[in-house]
Structure formats: structure tokens, C-alpha cells
Amino acid sequence: MKLALFGHFLLKYFGYSCMIGGNDGEFRVLSGILLRQSAFPMRICATAPTRIDLAGGTLDLYPIYLLEDGGLTLNCAINMQCGVTLESRGDGRVCLRSEDLGIEEQYDSVASVSLDGELEIVSRAIKFFRPPGGLTVTSKNHVKKGSGLGASSSLLIAILSALNELTGSPYSLRQLIDIAADLEAQCIRVPTGKQDYFAAAFGGVSALWFEVNDARRECLLSTEEDIRELEERLILSFAGAPRFSGATNWNMIRNYVEENQTTVSGMKRVKKITHAMRKSILERDWEQVASLIDQEWQIRRTLAEGVTTEAVEKIMQAALEAGAAANKLCGAGGGGCMITFVLPKKRQRVEAALAAAGAEVLPFKIVAGGVSVECEPET
Known part of the structure; x- marks a missing residue:
């Protein structure tokens, strides 16, 4: 009591x-x-x-x-x-x-x-x-x-x-x-x-x-200044209709277990890229981070059916033409949100291009x- x-x-x-x-x-x-x-x-x-x-x-x-x-x-x-x-x-x-x-x-x-x-x-x-x-x-x-x-x-x-x-x-x-x-x-x-x-x-x-x-878990960026450096280089937007992520993930798991060579070799390359990106983030090498995001996406889009769509690809292309360095869908893909990596001075122009292509730019903070x-x- x-x-x-x-x-x-x-x-x-x-x-x-x-x-x-x-x-x-x-x-x-x-x-x-x-x-x-x-x-x-x-x-x-x-x-x-x-x-x-x-x-x-x-x-x-x-x-x-x-x-x-x-x-x-x-x-x-x-x-x-x-x-x-x-x-x-x-x-x-x-x-x-x-x-x-x-x-x-x-x-x-x-x-x-x-x-x-x-x-x-x-x-x-x-x-x-x-x-x-x-x-x-x-x-x-x-x-x-x-x-x-x-x-x-x-x-x-x-x-x-x-x-x-x-x-x-x-x-x-x-x-x-x-x-x-x-x-x-x-x-x-x-x-x-x-x-x-x-x-x-x-x-x-x-x-x-x-x-x-x-x-x-390993914390990669611990100071407010470092976090803001990454944040100001990322644009988040909603690029298409929602989807069931479990289905896309299951397709990747099934392809991997069944030894689909595109998926197996792709996942090995994704792992290698992820290790390299960790190192680049720790070193604040943002140019290399952008390159690795693009490399990861180019592999990921081939890992299973439904990871990307024609509408998403058009939006990504519009961002690149406006000066973006890289794009990547979030989560399992197939729609939903995407990140776009930009130089801070090109942010406004890329955001306008994304909106014109049909994406909804979403403000956020890390x-x-x-x-x-x-x-x-x-x-």
C-alpha cells in the first residue's frame, strides 16, 4: 500500500x-x-x-x-x-x-x-x-x-x-x-x-x-551538427501508391533461398556497398555516400519483381535532370516514399522538379x- x-x-x-x-x-x-x-x-x-x-x-x-x-x-x-x-x-x-x-x-x-x-x-x-x-x-x-x-x-x-x-x-x-x-x-x-x-x-x-x-546498434552520427549535414542533403517525397511490403520482402527471400543468381549476387553486392557507406558516413564523405546510394538502388531494383514502377522511374529521372545525385525508394519498394540525395544549393530546384513530376515533397527532421x-x- x-x-x-x-x-x-x-x-x-x-x-x-x-x-x-x-x-x-x-x-x-x-x-x-x-x-x-x-x-x-x-x-x-x-x-x-x-x-x-x-x-x-x-x-x-x-x-x-x-x-x-x-x-x-x-x-x-x-x-x-x-x-x-x-x-x-x-x-x-x-x-x-x-x-x-x-x-x-x-x-x-x-x-x-x-x-x-x-x-x-x-x-x-x-x-x-x-x-x-x-x-x-x-x-x-x-x-x-x-x-x-x-x-x-x-x-x-x-x-x-x-x-x-x-x-x-x-x-x-x-x-x-x-x-x-x-x-x-x-x-x-x-x-x-x-x-x-x-x-x-x-x-x-x-x-x-x-x-x-x-x-x-552502432550510432554513426552523434552530434547535432553532423546530423544536420546529412539531413540537408536528403529530400523525402511520396512517389506513388502504397503497397504491401511483406509481399516484396517475401519475393526477395524466396528468390534468395531458391538460389536465384540475380538475387543472391545482388544481395552480396548490397552488403558490400552498405559496409562502404558506413565508412563514408563516419568520414562525412557525402559525395561518396551519394554514389553508394545510387549503386545500391541500381542493384535493389533488380532483386525481385515489383521493387520499382514506371511512374517511380519517371519521378527519379526528373530529379536527376534537375541536379540530384541519387534516388532510392524507402523500404521494400514498389511505391511509397523515396529519398533523393542533393547538394544543399540544388535542393530547391530538385524539390520543384519532384513536385512537377507528381511526387509530394515531405518536410522532415532526423x-x-x-x-x-x-x-x-x-x-
Whole structure:
């Protein structure tokens, strides 16, 4: 009882939860323990960034990184965020709401939450944590569906982090990444990668190493000045209709496992390029980074059917003619968002060319931080 009163005191008068820090953002949560031992209604908000992938996508997919004797993926977290709000309720019911999709699902209890609804990934997260009592889960995705920016992964990390806090579970951010990937695989029924989850959890400009017994993150740019140098050379735009990334990824996995030589040799070249790009980013050799982005894309577009489209190629050509150094679709490809690498002095002209060709230029910032969670008592 003393612990519960102490927790309520912290939340009521200071508006924060107790969190014990760890290495690389790992944490243990006390606030959920306090919540479970008190009857005070709670509101927990979590937000997480999405990401731009620079090189090495697909190398984070099981089993490709094993068959390649290790994978390396480079990405950066951006401020196009996804968020979730959890609100405890006293009637034991569960309400799931997606503001961007306009969907609401109602259940009598946590036990009765169905995995057959349109919000399956949220339902699976709730089933995994089994929070005590009732709650309302409201999610908001600020990114277009099928953008290729890892928005669904960002939202899942936000949901899991909020539930981790709510229930007082001891999972670290690194453990939540593994849980998220497993839950996603259950939903989409194909193998999943983890690069999106690392960006959502930890933020920053990262090199992600995928090995036999672990996956680890290396921060490539640590200062605000270095991050802005990369940011001012990247244009993000929406280049076409959304697509199901799982299908494209599955085509690449199948081609690789079936020893399609174009795919196998292509992935080996992508891995080599990704290692070279990591070195170039660390050295701030932006001209070489641009060249490597172009090389990676020229290979990636051949790895599986559906990676690019005629409309996307026309938009990319317009950017190049306006002075861009390189283009690359984000995520699995087939549509969605693309990055364009430019010299800062040519940025305005290239942005105008992209818009004239039918792309929607999207303002963004690279962010150093990952998921954030805030708790407060309901008033």
C-alpha cells in the first residue's frame, strides 16, 4: 500500500513515472507496478519515430543475414511519428481506436479481445501483455499507409512501450524489438526484419548489425551538427501508391533461398556497398555516400519483381535532370516514399522538379531520440 501511495504521489504532484536507466536506452519500469497496486485511473502516452533506410534493407530479414554470414543495415530515425494513448477504465472493457483508419473495436474484457479484427497487431500486443482491468487504446499514425517508412513498426514499438509501462513488465527496449518482430510475423504471415524497430526504439543515425546470436546498434552520427549535414542533403517525397511490403520482402527471400543468381549476387553486392557507406558516413564523405546510394538502388531494383514502377522511374529521372545525385525508394519498394540525395544549393530546384513530376515533397527532421513514454493520472 505504501508503494502504491508513493507512486500516486509522484504522478499527482510531479507528473512523471519512475524509470531506472540502462545501457543504450534499456530500462526497467516501476510505474506499472505502482499502477497495479492502486485504484487511481491512469493515462499513458507513447510516441516513436519512423525511419529512412539508407542502405542494406533486406539484409535484416531472417534467414538472409544468416546465409550471408551477417547483415548490415543503415537507417536514420525521422520526426514523422506514430503514437498511442492508453487510458485505464473501471468497467473492465477494452476499446481499440485507430484515429487515422477510422476504426473502433469494443470488447467485454482483455480475455475476449479478438485476433480477427482489423486492428490485429494492437490486439496481439494486448494479448501478449494481458494488462489488468479495462483500458482504451487510441492510436494515431501520422504517415501514409504503405509509405515504406516503417510506420507500422513505429506504432507497434509505441504500443508495446506503453503496455510495458502500464503493466510494470521488465522488458528492455532491446527485448521489445524482438517481441515486436515476432508479433508482426504472426500478423503478416511472412518473415520480418528488425531495422524499423531499432529506429523506432532508439532513434538516431544507425548501423544495425545482424549476426547469429544477436542484433546490435552502432550510432554513426552523434552530434547535432553532423546530423544536420546529412539531413540537408536528403529530400523525402511520396512517389506513388502504397503497397504491401511483406509481399516484396517475401519475393526477395524466396528468390534468395531458391538460389536465384540475380538475387543472391545482388544481395552480396548490397552488403558490400552498405559496409562502404558506413565508412563514408563516419568520414562525412557525402559525395561518396551519394554514389553508394545510387549503386545500391541500381542493384535493389533488380532483386525481385515489383521493387520499382514506371511512374517511380519517371519521378527519379526528373530529379536527376534537375541536379540530384541519387534516388532510392524507402523500404521494400514498389511505391511509397523515396529519398533523393542533393547538394544543399540544388535542393530547391530538385524539390520543384519532384513536385512537377507528381511526387509530394515531405518536410522532415532526423531525430536523435527514440520512443518516449509519459504517464499521468487522469483528471
